[in-house]
Amino acid sequence: MIHKLTVPISDEAISALHVGDQVEISGVIFTARDAAHKYMVEQFIKTGGSPAESEAALYELLKAKLDGGVIYHCGPVVAKDDGVWRFVAAGPTTSIREEVYQDLVIEHFNLKGVIGKGGMGPRTLAACEKFKAVYLHAVGGAGTLIAERVQEVEDVHKLKEFGVPEAFWQIRVEGFPAVVTMDSHGKSIHADVAAQSEAKFRELVIA
Amino acid sequence: MRDLTEAFVELIRRTSTDLPADMEQALREAREQEAAGSAAQGALDTMLVNTEMSRAKSRPICQDTGTPIFEVHYPIGWSTRQLTAQIKQAVAIATEKSYLRPNAVDAISGENSGNNSGTEFPTIHFHEWDEDAVKVDLLLKGGGCENVGAQYSLPNAQLKAGRDLEGVRRVELDAVTKAQGQGCAPGVLGIAVGGDRGASYAWSKQQLFRPLGDRNPDPELAALEETIKAQANELGIGPMGFGGQTTVLDVQMDTMHRLPASFFVSVSYMCWANRRRSMTARGEGDEVTYR
Missing domain, CATH: 3.30.1330 (60s Ribosomal Protein L30; Chain: A;)
Known part of the structure; x- marks a missing residue:
């Protein structure tokens, strides 16, 4: 069975999810990767929610849209037809680079979902448990398929400063496919697979 | 001119838009190896559908x-x-x-x-x-797969890897284990033994141009390509690191002359979107x- 999630996502919907579950996400989500996470932490979180005046409008928007919302680790290929942005290829990027930021962002914005690839570490897993959130794994490299699920590019933020891959793309998605690989009950497929494969490695190499 | x-x-x-036929075929074969309804099989299905869509729509x-x-x-x-x-x-x-x-x-x-x-x-x-x-x-x-590439200077005491083919096997399995699913498994490994650090990495990437199944003409290296492939798949990391039967689709290796003082083993990991x-x-x- 496929769990359908619509943004904003409730704590109850998150609690019902367990690792291995397949989900489809619909609603308005934001892409954010390295530059965007660094920016959010430095501008919004470390300032105690008092960003510089020039950044206040974006902060208010993100606070509203990320409450119960979803961040997607993605740097898309985009095209602009008659002044309208379109997603051409938009698979996930490696998530672990955001490990030092993600728990802070989950807490500050009441984020319910993080989509990416490769999984994340213990800090993010702890935040998923404490603040009721999940890590959702999309298939890396599935650029065209996922872009097809992006119905509309509503807006883009920090495009000039961060460039296409790193900007905040505000997108409306429908039926975005992913697998829960870290849930709000403290379970992580990544930790399990790592432990099993390391045991096998020791058998093959060290023994 | x-x-x-x-x-x-x-x-x-x-x-950018049309995955080579040997890769697509290997992904189809991998799909048959995975348990029906598993996350691993689902990931391979998504890869195959995506491959067809990209080709039809001429998109990355x-x-x-x-x-x-x-x-x-x-x-x-x-x-x-x-x-x-x-x-x-x-x-x-x-x-x-x-x-x-x-x-x-x-x-x-x-x-x-x-x-x-x-x-x-x-x-x-x-x-x-x-x-x-x-x-x-x-x-x-x-970039995701490039980031999990690795270079080892042998001997490596921690892995008990000496300056021989057994040492190469040990460090390569270490690299695959450390990569987990981060390089968008199932991937292809290009391996170079020898050279200086720069040449060694460059030669490992050259191996990625070889068609799948192409074996090194040296029978000892060809056997090691097969061994590393089989043992990497025994690790059970699986497609996207979800756990499963297929972690690498092939391993391709070659050697270069080196200095007596140096023994580098370099691996370039190429994602399934090869x-x-x-x-x-x-x-x-x-x-x-x-x-």
Whole structure:
């Protein structure tokens, strides 16, 4: 069975999810990767929610849209037809680079979902448990398929400063496919697979 | 000298949007190995559907269109400066057409050049040869898999890896274990033994141009390619690291001469979206062929 999630996502919907579950996400989500996470932490979180005046409008928007919302680790290929942005290829990027930021962002914005690839570490897993959130794994490299699920590019933020891959793309998605690989009950497929494969490695190499 | 700019754009389009047949076939075979309804099989299904969609719509298989690596074989008398200019122009056009993501950023500031050109970007290697044709191989090497590449200096005490083929096996399995699913498994490993650090990494990437199943002519190296492939799959990391039967689709290795003092083993990990294509062009008016 496929769990359908619509943004904003409730704590109850998150609690019902367990690792291995397949989900489809619909609603308005934001892409954010390295530059965007660094920016959010430095501008919004470390300032105690008092960003510089020039950044206040974006902060208010993100606070509203990320409450119960979803961040997607993605740097898309985009095209602009008659002044309208379109997603051409938009698979996930490696998530672990955001490990030092993600728990802070989950807490500050009441984020319910993080989509990416490769999984994340213990800090993010702890935040998923404490603040009721999940890590959702999309298939890396599935650029065209996922872009097809992006119905509309509503807006883009920090495009000039961060460039296409790193900007905040505000997108409306429908039926975005992913697998829960870290849930709000403290379970992580990544930790399990790592432990099993390391045991096998020791058998093959060290023994 | 012939202007090949348009042909280079077509080479980039094909490479970015059309996964080679041997890779697609290997993914189909991997799909049959995984348990029905498993996350691993679901991931492979998504890869295969995505591959078909990308080809039909002429869109990038993966949004990370990577570092374009061009290996240019050219006849005597051709200008490598003009070929470089044509390739850079083609890369800019392909970026404009969204076959490539603008992917070249300033090393320190992170500022995006916007057209995939920059200092030593894209990568272009020239090889003069005796054929009366220009042959260009292109690999689009994404960042996720590039980040899990590794280089070992043997001996390595921690892994009890000595300066021999058993040492190579040990460090390679270490690299695959450390990579987990981060390199977008199931991947292909290109391995080089020998050289200096730079040459060794470059030679490991050269192995990625070989078709799947191509074995090293040296029987000992060929056997080790098979062993590492089989044992890497025993690790159970699986597609995207979800756990499963297929972690690597192939392993391809070669050696280079080295200094007596150095023994480097380098591995370049290529993701399942193993985008490599080739074109051949002769004189003016002759049709350009792609494969």
